[in-house]
Amino acid sequence: MRYNSDSAMRLFVDRLAERTPLGEDEIRAFRSLEGQTSLARANVDIVTPGESTTYACLIVEGLAGRFGQVIDGRRQITALHIAGDMCDLHSVVLPKVSWALQALSSTVILRIKHRDILQVAEDFPRVAQAFWRDCAVDASILSQWVVNLGRRDAPARMAHLLCEMAVRMENSGLGLRGEFKLEASQTQLGDALGLTSIHVNRTFKLLRDNRLITTEGRTVRICNWQALARLGDFDEDYLYAGRGDAYRRALRAS
Amino acid sequence: MRYNSDSAMRLFVDRLAERTPLGEDEIRAFRSLEGQTSLARANVDIVTPGESTTYACLIVEGLAGRFGQVIDGRRQITALHIAGDMCDLHSVVLPKVSWALQALSSTVILRIKHRDILQVAEDFPRVAQAFWRDCAVDASILSQWVVNLGRRDAPARMAHLLCEMAVRMENSGLGLRGEFKLEASQTQLGDALGLTSIHVNRTFKLLRDNRLITTEGRTVRICNWQALARLGDFDEDYLYAGRGDAYRRALRAS
DNA sequence: CGACTCATTGAGCGAAGTCAACGTCCGTGG
């Protein structure tokens, strides 16, 4: 099968370059990395826990989640990844993983060899720094999830997640913060929010009843961004997602 | 004041070198980094949110926590750091922070300039990789905290935290997993566990009543490691902290 | 058509929060 993995690669490199100034040759070196695309259907593991991986996964299309496991079978999603995300870049330096990577909806991924990534990082210190920084942003998001789970009730938690995904999608040109598709079932959202699917449903209803959002299938429309962000106590700084014009122009040009 | 910051530096470098083979000159280059020590009393901010830091903090002695803030004044600790931890190494690549770093008990820290750290990383690719890897381990721990907060009830959550701190302390030679000092108040533990101090107290009582632990002041003794680890569903792999060969083999894949 | 997944809603329960009181330890100042 052939997927347009170029666009995802461009998204990823743009994001790196936005946060870490990279020269022409550095970008070229990185973009020349080869990989294999493959399709994973919803609820299929891409990486299984305990595995020693030899490649990192770039999302080309769809939605994937990193899952932590609890002994009784319940699951907790620790990260959501959209197109353009290198979802397990950290596995380059820690290849033995203790989590699962799973497609939440039909997802196309591009597997890039650790060895190749390490080589580029070794040849170009700035690229190494860009990788390190990307992992740090990932950790920053993870920190916010800890806060979200630890100290916010269900409506605030959900509001925060919706705001986060809205901004991330918009920044990757995959939607607008006012309207975007969140390709996850309520059960999967529950796994991300530390709630049951039933409570996710009720919380959705609450947000709809308060005219903060509307939903249509899996499309979410945020009717009142201000109010939703206030409810979720959302401040997008932690995403380090440049809303700079330069970035957007660059995207549009390509 | 003069503190023995050498021992903390040694702890940190040992940990790096344990996970990333470093040459003599690389270790020497790193250990030659200079810093300023200072003392922070309990509940005093070392780094304040919104700050743009120019240095990273190595804990020489004591206990520090990274705090996320919620609008209503409640707090959530997203990471605990003990002696030998470079608690905000990621700020080297993301200097504008959105969290607070606070001493939980009297804590001595060594501030090392970002500029110097970046220089060593640029000169020695393996050192850069070691930093990247250290941040990845930090993120791995963060992931486990997400799982802990999202999918475990209070007793399991607490058991998991106790096991984690026990292993980390033992691995840094600051205690034994069977007995160690956890220099945090029950309120602070609540901030880490997403519980109220009152519920932390009740949960402590529960663990004591079940003869899993005993406490004496802030010294925790784990009487039944097996049972506590089972209750907390604790598997130490995610800490990448073994001194044994197993984990070194796991890393060798890279 | 049947089997399946997913969304929706109700009823009852339980884990954790809130509010409140009290004891201990410790530092500080009259």
Place this chain on the structure above:
DNA sequence: CCACGGACGTTGACTTCGCTCAATGAGTCG
């Protein structure tokens, strides 16, 4: 020296948020 205040730990009574169990409907695929 003791009195006072503050931080911390402990415990009880009551409330509430989110979970469990259960039933139903809507959409989809073979």
